[in-house]
Amino acid sequence: MSQFILHKENTRGHANHGWLDAHHSFSFANYYNPERMHFGVLRVLNDDSIDGGMGFGSHPHDNMEIITIPLAGAIAHKDSMGNSAVIKNGEIQVMSAGTGVSHSEFNANADEQLNLLQIWLFPNKKNVTPRYDQQTLDVAARHNNFQQILSPNTDDAGVWIHQDAWFSLGEFDEGFETEYKIKKAGNGVYAFVINGEVTINGQVLGKRDGLGIWDTDSISFKANTAGAEVLLMDVPMELN
Amino acid sequence: MQTTILYIGRDTEITTVMNRLLNARPEWKGICVCSDNEAISLCKEQHIDLVLLGNGIDAECEKVLRAKLTGIKPGLKIIQHYGGGSGLLYGEIMSAIN
Numbered sequence: 217m218s219q220f221i222l223h224k225e226n227t228r229g230h231a232n233h234g235w236l237d238a239h240h241s242f243s244f245a246n247y248y249n250p251e252r253m254h255f256g257v258l259r260v261l262n263d264d265s266i267d268g269g270m271g272f273g274s275h276p277h278d279n280m281e282i283i284t285i286p287l288a289g290a291i292a293h294k295d296s297m298g299n300s301a302v303i304k305n306g307e308i309q310v311m312s313a314g315t316g317v318s319h320s321e322f323n324a325n326a327d328e329q330l331n332l333l334q335i336w337l338f339p340n341k342k343n344v345t346p347r348y349d350q351q352t353l354d355v356a357a358r359h360n361n362f363q364q365i366l367s368p369n370t371d372d373a374g375v376w377i378h379q380d381a382w383f384s385l386g387e388f389d390e391g392f393e394t395e396y397k398i399k400k401a402g403n404g405v406y407a408f409v410i411n412g413e414v415t416i417n418g419q420v421l422g423k424r425d426g427l428g429i430w431d432t433d434s435i436s437f438k439a440n441t442a443g444a445e446v447l448l449m450d451v452p453m454e455l456n
Numbered sequence: 457m458q459t460t461i462l463y464i465g466r467d468t469e470i471t472t473v474m475n476r477l478l479n480a481r482p483e484w485k486g487i488c489v490c491s492d493n494e495a496i497s498l499c500k501e502q503h504i505d506l507v508l509l510g511n512g513i514d515a516e517c518e519k520v521l522r523a524k525l526t527g528i529k530p531g532l533k534i535i536q537h538y539g540g541g542s543g544l545l546y547g548e549i550m551s552a553i554n
Contacts, residue, residue: 243544243546243547244543244544244547245542245543245546246546248546248547248550250550250551250554253547253551259538259544260543260544275473275541275542276467276469276470276473276540276541277539277540277541278465278467278470278510278511278512278538278539278540279511279536279538279539279540280538280539280540313539313540315466315467315511315512316466316467316469316470316511316512316540318469336539336543336544338538342515343511343512343513343514
């Protein structure tokens, strides 16, 4: 029997720092909710809006798989590995922090708001050599389809990480129905609605709602509104 | 009452940041070191409430550290600090001490 947990948009942690308006699906920074520590290895799901030209100065990370998905605008990234890049909507960035890396992240545009999802997963191996990658996604391929954008495999679609996780993005026409099969036994799926309204396993979800489902091998999906956008995060439920 | 937190990591830059973060809160007293021997000595000399294991500590070192630290202070809480910065720190510490 499948189990689920529903995180409505308005129950997320919220911190407005002026230049940064952040919503946290799980405990992060000063937002602490013991009921919202993680979903399996998914530890952080931050929905950040950053003012033009503003951002996070150089700061360190270690032992975390960090995925950034810009939803609007572009982010300028620089890190201690020598990478310097701008990542925009339609692209995905991944960083394995491993033994330690420093990076800065700024809104690349002075006159445009940046909205991004930053997602942290516990790695399946500690102290790996830090690495960075980014990829441009074929946005058209996600129309009425869950397009894989991340996997554990170096030769598979999307970027890869040090974890048995698969991410998929889809944008759907109203009334479109499909089923998503979980990639690995023991994994669960955390669905995050980027836009629109959808029904997943009978639960109606609105914009920025999250639904975690586990103890199942598939989920049912229906788009209730035109242009509904959903991110599925298929992740191990057991912490390493 | 302050919670005394010993952070052990290998990366000096991250350890410096952790020292700043831990000591920024009046309810915490942070002691941050890169050396396992220094950590063990500190554990012998003073009260420690919680140990955070940071970056770069391999599995064998972690096993030895856990054994030695809990040998000195039975029941000492030792947790992994993930992420290397402030993002998860508060939640990790709150979960550990509560």
